[in-house]
Amino acid sequence: MSGRFAxxxxxxxxxxxxxxxxxxxxxxxxxxxxETARDAIADAGLTVQDIDGFVGSALFPSSGGHAxxxxxxxxxxxWLAEHLGARPSYVAGFQGVGQLPGSVAMAVNAVASxxxxxVLVHRALHNPRARYHDxxxxxxxxxxxxxxxxxxxxxxxxxxxAYNEYLQRYGAGREAMAAVLVExxxxxxxxxxxxxxxxxxxxxxxxxxxxxxxxxxxxxxxIPVDGVAxxxxxxxxxxxxxxxxxxxxxxxxxSPPGPRRLPLxxxxxxxMAGGAGTxxxxxxxxxxxxxxxxVPQLYDGFSPFVYFWLEALGYCPVxxxxxxxxxxxxxxxxxxxxxxxxxxxxxxGGRMHGVPQMLECYLQLxxxxxxxxxxxxxxxxxxxxxxxxxxxVVYSALPW
Numbered sequence: 001m002s003g004r005f006a007x008x009x010x011x012x013x014x015x016x017x018x019x020x021x022x023x024x025x026x027x028x029x030x031x032x033x034x035e036t037a038r039d040a041i042a043d044a045g046l047t048v049q050d051i052d053g054f055v056g057s058a059l060f061p062s063s064g065g066h067a068x069x070x071x072x073x074x075x076x077x078x079w080l081a082e083h084l085g086a087r088p089s090y091v092a093g094f095q096g097v098g099q100l101p102g103s104v105a106m107a108v109n110a111v112a113s114x115x116x117x118x119v120l121v122h123r124a125l126h127n128p129r130a131r132y133h134d135x136x137x138x139x140x141x142x143x144x145x146x147x148x149x150x151x152x153x154x155x156x157x158x159x160x161x162a163y164n165e166y167l168q169r170y171g172a173g174r175e176a177m178a179a180v181l182v183e184x185x186x187x188x189x190x191x192x193x194x195x196x197x198x199x200x201x202x203x204x205x206x207x208x209x210x211x212x213x214x215x216x217x218x219x220x221x222x223i224p225v226d227g228v229a230x231x232x233x234x235x236x237x238x239x240x241x242x243x244x245x246x247x248x249x250x251x252x253x254x255s256p257p258g259p260r261r262l263p264l265x266x267x268x269x270x271x272m273a274g275g276a277g278t279x280x281x282x283x284x285x286x287x288x289x290x291x292x293x294x295v296p297q298l299y300d301g302f303s304p305f306v307y308f309w310l311e312a313l314g315y316c317p318v319x320x321x322x323x324x325x326x327x328x329x330x331x332x333x334x335x336x337x338x339x340x341x342x343x344x345x346x347x348x349g350g351r352m353h354g355v356p357q358m359l360e361c362y363l364q365l366x367x368x369x370x371x372x373x374x375x376x377x378x379x380x381x382x383x384x385x386x387x388x389x390x391x392x393v394v395y396s397a398l399p400w
Contacts, residue, residue, distance in 0.1 A: 188348020274388025
């Protein structure tokens, strides 16, 4: 990837659907996915027969011993196409990390190349009952034999290690992170489909929450949920005839493989060096710079990711994110504040991966955010996962 994206502004989001976000849904994930896909297609002013492309990621994000069953704990693009009764010419699944940016990139490339006219992108998340990351495995082989028996297993130690390094290196305190959680929950509480709708969080509640993997506390983690979101993408030319204002894809970037480490070993230097590369490619691909972004939606599956993205993208110097947020730098309600969690994110909405970020960009740039609508929204940014191990997409309200 070098230079500006040749297909930038040629493909647009034209409709969306979103299920309720619940701790445990009363109906199977596949049922929710079919209903949500139909809602997205209808919202775009299309029919199922118009959809000739299906893209998504079926990653089941649990390190526990839960089985992944199509239509129950995960939903693949092929399963969704079959159960919608569609006859697509293009079906593909993104296999990496950064599921929404990766899926959007595949959908954009399919439309731009002519492989499909109208592509449905979806993400379906399931919360299995019982402990989410517990495992019944008693013996580990491969590289995990050196980490799992010592307790370094699953994402909590992974993020705890990097966050602890950040705290010690830069003298950060938990009071600063409280500002991140208060902001996420404040905004999520305003959104009807959020798991935390109507339930903001105070700094005192955050600081009193129990530790789950020191220094990661309960509220530093997004809550596992059942939920589905779907988006319809088509060409800019076809989008002109559809009911809603299109939101164009200006460019995207994914993170390359990082240095070889033990499983889940994410040193802070790896995160920031990899993140700087992701950001550089993103700005080049989209032809914009950080100051151009009106709706920067940073990923927050774990709260320290907000620090890492702020610094990697260039919104504040390395090591200064904790001071930036403590000084109100991300307050959505303050003039001049960066609205990096205006869509609630994962901490304010539930573990929907990159869906809150992508959806907030679409709603704001399409002028469909209702009472939350911001003025002068031309460019949006939706991030997913860690800066060195995920991806991001730049969206535009204008052809770009």
